[in-house]
Amino acid sequence: MAASDLATDLKQAMPDLRGSLQAGVSLADLTWFRVGGPAEALFLPADADDLAYFLARLPGEVPVTVIGLGSNLIVRDGGIPGVVIRLGRGFSEVAVEGTRITAGAAVPDVKVARAAGDAAIAGFSFLRGIPGCIGGALRMNGGAYGGETRDVVVEVETVTRKGEKVTLSNADMGYSYRHSSVPDDMIFTRATFEGRTGDAEVIAAEMAKITESREATQPIKSRTGGSTFKNPPGTSAWKLVDAAGCRGLVVGNAQVSELHANFLINLGGATAADIEGLGEEVRRRVKETSGVTLEWEIKRIGVPKAG
The missing domain is CATH 3.90.78.10 (UDP-N-acetylenolpyruvoylglucosamine reductase, C-terminal domain)
Incomplete structure (x- = not known):
């Protein structure tokens, strides 16, 4: 099936789709390496409900690949068959309540680190050293400078390949070094994290030190x-x-x-x-x-x- 055929057929089968679905989009511009071929079809869901609607109606034989900010990714030159899903604006919210932070999967890690620092919440400075988004950090148990994602995760909201919404606890994630055991076909959409009360000046100094170290050594x-x-x-x-x-x-x-x-x-x-x-x-x-x-x-x- 040609790329245009897949995208066209899916649009016709999903009249209530609100997100963007395009054929043959180059993925090189979406990765930090700036390399890679096209997506047969690229879907940018409007929000979690739109994503669930899409997946529930997507034929089971169509492959699905999820990408984030493309910071830790090589897309091969022949491109990606099937549908590539990239979470964007509808998954970019950050909310702070007490020592808890809720963040969409598309939020850059550094933005969560800054939000925590502004609210004097300790435990998130390590995210300043990870060049990616929350979805990738959740998937890979991203870590740097003495901290890991599993240290602060409370629960994670997901959408399954069948379009079902499922919430996972920290224990459900099956975390180990740079790994989670969550099936690849579950898409993370949002997560809640827990830190601890800290000192804003101390946290700012921690992040400044991480920034300085990255610039000097990477x-x-x-x-x-x-x-x-x-x-x-x-x-x-x-x-x-x-x-x-x-x-x-x-x-x-x-x-x-x-x-x-x-x-x-x-x-x-x-x-x-x-x-x-x-x-x-x-x-x-x-x-x-x-x-x-x-x-x-x-x-x-x-x-x-x-x-």
């Missing part, structure tokens, strides 16, 4: 995708990459950052294949020199370009 102004590999038990991925002689390594127009060896960079004109191929070469060299098999932290989705 290539945040480059086309990058955050930490590439998970830290193996007892060591740091960047140390193994460095020891394997991969700092500055180039494949095509992709490079291992000179500033931080666990970051890959699009030097300009890189393909997704360049970036993923570079990552695989790094994994090969690290395995050869240390015996450790690095696990990807960056998500890689879609299909390679034909030919």
